[in-house]
Amino acid sequence: MQTRHDIHNETDISLLVHRFYDKVREDALLAPIFNERIGSHWPAHLQKMVYFWQTVLLDEQKYFGSPFPPHARLPIAHAHFERWMQLFTATIDELFDGEKAAEAKWRAGKMAELFEIKIAHHQRNNMQNLI
Numbered sequence: 737m738q739t740r741h742d743i744h745n746e747t748d749i750s751l752l753v754h755r756f757y758d759k760v761r762e763d764a765l766l767a768p769i770f771n772e773r774i775g776s777h778w779p780a781h782l783q784k785m786v787y788f789w790q791t792v793l794l795d796e797q798k799y800f801g802s803p804f805p806p807h808a809r810l811p812i813a814h815a816h817f818e819r820w821m822q823l824f825t826a827t828i829d830e831l832f833d834g835e836k837a838a839e840a841k842w843r844a845g846k847m848a849e850l851f852e853i854k855i856a857h858h859q860r861n862n863m864q865n866l867i
């Protein structure tokens with residue numbers, strides 16, 4: 737078996753991103769949510785996510801967006817975040833091993849937690865506006 741190494745460069749990030757979203761696109765819970773929004777723009781989304789993780793993990797400033805707003809109105813809750821994290825963790829563990837690999841899982845977990853709280857807040861406020 738090939739030994740796993742740490743995440744070092746853009747090639748590693750690109751492999752991580754492509755493998756992860758391959759899993760997402762095969763997942764019965766997550767695929768419809770992503771496909772509904774992304775439609776035929778998968779190549780652009782994947783490129784953006786490579787830039788995002790390059791920025792977060794390698795300190796190469798390639799992503800200049802705001803990560804949260806596109807998620808605010810997605811019809812997702814705890815189960816979706818749990819599955820997202822399972823697939824992300826499985827992808828990292830299959831491909832990499834090391835400090836950056838551990839940091840990727842840690843950062844993803846923190847962002848997932850934050851997004852989940854903000855989305856739940858957003859959903860509650862929207863409900864209140866309807867009453």
Ligand code: HEM
Pocket residue numbers: 766769770773774781784788801802803804806807810812816817820843844847848851
């Ligand atoms: C169940 C969990 C999640 C779902 C269903 C989800 C779904 C999506 C979708 C559909 C988009 C594309 C939006 C668009 O192009 O209109 C997107 C963008 C993005 N997602 Fe997620 N996401 C999830 C979790 C996360 C987490 C945990 C992170 C961070 C680690 C993350 C980071 C991003 C970033 C950086 C973008 C690009 C934002 C931009 O356009 O600048 N997502 N996500």
